[in-house]
Amino acid sequence: MTISDVRPRRRSDLAAFLRSRRERITPDDVGMPPGPRRRTPGLRREEVAQLAGVGVTWYTWLEQGRPINASPQVLDAVARTLRLDAAERGHLYRLAEVPEAAPVPGGEPLPPDIQQILDGLDPLPAAVANGRCDVLAWNSAYAAVFPHLVAAPPGERNTMWKVFTLPDCCNPIVNMEEEAPLHIATFRHRYSRHLNEPAWRDLVRRLEQASPLFARLWARQDVALTAVRLKVFRHAAVGEIRTRANAFDVAGTPDARMVVYAPVEQIDRDRVAWLMEHPDAAATDHRH
Structure with a gap:
């Protein structure tokens, strides 16, 4: 498999992943009114963009898997809005082909036991x-x-x-x-x-x-x-x-x-x- 084959697959996986994470969060989960005639399960794209503080067009393109640039700071905002855990956050970074910001040595959370x-x-x-x-x-x-x-x-x-x-x-x-x-x-x-x-x-x-x-x-x-x-x-x-x-x-x-x-x-x-x-x-x- 060549790089030209991998990148479209990554973008397709990124689009599907973001949609699935967005659809599992309800407006009530984030303190937003449900609004009339809501046909989309979970949050709408524009609601994710608003909560993350990013442009609606930019987020739409990200979720569509378009080849756009994404900074760690913006991906962090999206991850927080979608309530991603550590594994999901790392997965988002890999699919977006963005180096994940390294944690402070010794700061990684360990299981309490x-x-x-x-x-x-x-x-x-x-x-x-x-x-x-x-x-x-x-x-x-x-x-x-x-x-x-x-x-x-x-x-x-x-x-x-x-x-x-x-x-x-x-x-x-x-x-x-x-x-x-x-x-x-x-x-x-x-x-x-x-x-x-x-x-x-x-x-x-x-x-x-x-x-x-x-x-x-x-x-x-x-x-x-x-x-x-x-x-x-x-x-x-x-x-x-x-x-x-x-x-x-x-x-x-x-x-x-x-x-x-x-x-x-x-x-x-x-x-x-x-x-x-x-x-x-x-x-x-x-x-x-």
């Missing part, structure tokens, strides 16, 4: 991250093993950034030679779904500038699916901790996944337990 689930997994270190590797929530075992990460400001609480920018002496990953290429390859697999999003491009640009290793491996164009992996971490207070990392999708939050680190041997479990019992254990034994 997630923190309870994470806490219930103690003493297994576990955290939830989005597709860009921003860490959104974690349990006490995770905080004990990765103090550098959880102590970082929200904008820097990103595993990709920490893995490739921390000095070797403070980098928690021991098997970096094995892990770095896989880390980047699985990240690229997710990145391919967000090529037009500024936040993703900006993260890659900053990593390329900050880390020669990242730049070299990123240029290889390797792609891989997430799989169970052996990850070996070091902590200044206890030494090495060997784990198997398992990832699970989080329902209701697009791109979010829960990563659980299962210690391999008893000595690894003992070291995590000691760190949990000594939360003030120094993250490093030196200063830069």
Whole structure:
């Protein structure tokens, strides 16, 4: 299928999607009088335009699937008027071929039970991250093993950034030679779904500038699916901790996944337990 085939299909899907969302909202839902001789189910086009603060002609053309330009701000107004949820809003942006404004790292809403689930997994270190590797929530075992990460400001609480920018002496990953290429390859697999999003491009640009290793491996164009992996971490207070990392999708939050680190041997479990019992254990034994 060529681009010339895809774009008309997108516009057709956009037209059908907008009509279906408009028809499910009644005038009463938005505080408007029903008016006489209403034959259209839901809102009329001119009513959507009025509520969204856009021109009637422009909205009509958008709903007809015409090749017009749409800004994120205007699409946001339409999405609010049509009461689209997060999944529907993202779908609207993709059909309109407009890069979706990225949320503030750490600001993505998580299901309310997630923190309870994470806490219930103690003493297994576990955290939830989005597709860009921003860490959104974690349990006490995770905080004990990765103090550098959880102590970082929200904008820097990103595993990709920490893995490739921390000095070797403070980098928690021991098997970096094995892990770095896989880390980047699985990240690229997710990145391919967000090529037009500024936040993703900006993260890659900053990593390329900050880390020669990242730049070299990123240029290889390797792609891989997430799989169970052996990850070996070091902590200044206890030494090495060997784990198997398992990832699970989080329902209701697009791109979010829960990563659980299962210690391999008893000595690894003992070291995590000691760190949990000594939360003030120094993250490093030196200063830069």
